[in-house]
Amino acid sequence: MATDTSHEAPPLRTHLTLCIPAILVGAVSAVGLYAVEELAHAVEHLLWETLPAAWKIDPASGWWIFGVLTLAGVVIGLVVQFAPGHGGTDSATTELIAPPLRLSAVPSLLAVTVLGLAGGVSLGPEIPIIAFNTAILVALVARLWPGIGTELVVIITAAGTIGALFGTPVAAALVFTGVVAGFKGGGALWDRLFIPLVAAGAGTITMRWLDGPQLPEAGFSQLGTPGAADLVAGLGVTIAATLIGLAAVYVFPHAHRFFHGLRNPAVYIALGGAVLGVLGVLGGPVTLFKGASQMGELIRNQGDYSAADLVFIIAVKLAALVVAAAAGFRGGRIFPAVFIGTAAGLVACAIFPTIPLGLALGCGILGVVLPVARDGWIALFIAVVVVGDAGVLPVLCIAILPAWLLVSRAPEMLIHAPSPTAAKGSPVGP
Incomplete structure (x- = not known):
């Protein structure tokens, strides 16, 4: 009687072979996050401390806040309009995990991300940081480990970055429960999550070594048994x-x-x-x-x-x-x-x-x-x-x-574009 092996776990050798790239991708993802945020902090310090101090201006004054945010909008708009790559894909149309951008879009994406974070724009770093890391690491892994598919590189890069962002690999595991079914080849859920979890662990540890957790932990008194x-x-x-x-x-x-x-x-x-x-x-x-x-x-x-x-x-x-x-x-x-x-x-x-x-x-x-x-x-x-x-x-x-x-009865906070290249400024590619 034949045995159905379509849902067996991948061979141990496969896991061991992928662990090293997963660890390196996770660590590099955290370094990428750290580098972008440090650059943003440097520009933020310039805009909100150095220049106001040099010009004897209160950075909390209304006109300075208005001026910096308006200037940030003008500069980011010009980059998106004219720079090669157009600042990557519009974040309004992008989920956390998206197809990798072309490398030509990375410089303009970096510019608009840093300017937005430093200029006081009310958005977080997660979508552009994952896009930034994914574009670089897909190209890098394709050269170093050409046998690893692009889809897997996207997954482990996103996992490593999410682990670094939220301070624990469990965050990535939870996020990927919703997308892991996209993998081909069947297998148990743990087998599908194993390699992304390794990357997330590497990203988490690396980011904690570099800069600590992104989200502050308040440390309140324990609730105990809820009544x-x-x-x-x-x-x-x-x-x-x-x-x-x-x-x-x-x-x-x-x-x-x-x-x-x-x-x-x-x-x-x-x-x-x-x-x-x-x-x-x-x-x-x-x-x-x-x-x-x-x-x-x-x-x-x-x-x-x-x-x-x-x-x-x-x-x-x-x-x-x-x-x-x-x-x-x-x-x-x-x-x-x-x-x-x-x-x-x-x-x-x-x-x-x-x-x-x-x-x-x-x-x-x-x-x-x-x-x-x-x-x-x-x-x-x-x-x-x-x-x-x-x-x-x-x-x-x-x-x-x-x-x-x-x-569940409401729409998503996401604009569904008709196609990845339908709008100018949304270049994507393998």
């Missing part, structure tokens, strides 16, 4: 935060249609920069940038903000996220969503002081990230990582049920 009141509070905060995230999701395509209706990237990205400048003036420095360090600042200084102040900050940051994502800036949406979720949790604590802070923040982050990222695994994971308390996980697992019912 009925905690469950009710968690459900309420999560649903309210989910509605906030859904507001961005529903407005996003209309904003994208408006900006891109102007057709010229130099025009609509510059206009987006000016709008972000106005929002930055209204919201102040805490609403600028991707939101990771600003989130820590918000938590540390929560006593300085009333519930009304926090609601206003949420409104400004939500608008900034939508404008930045819709107006052609290159960047991801997860980090700003985490900031907005943090602010939503703080609003809940300001209104109902008896809610445990860690629970409120975890539920707020879960609620906003879920519709923005459209990924329950990553929303749960980030909420637990930021709070640093596994005790909130049971409440989050219950609260995500009604939240997902809302999200």
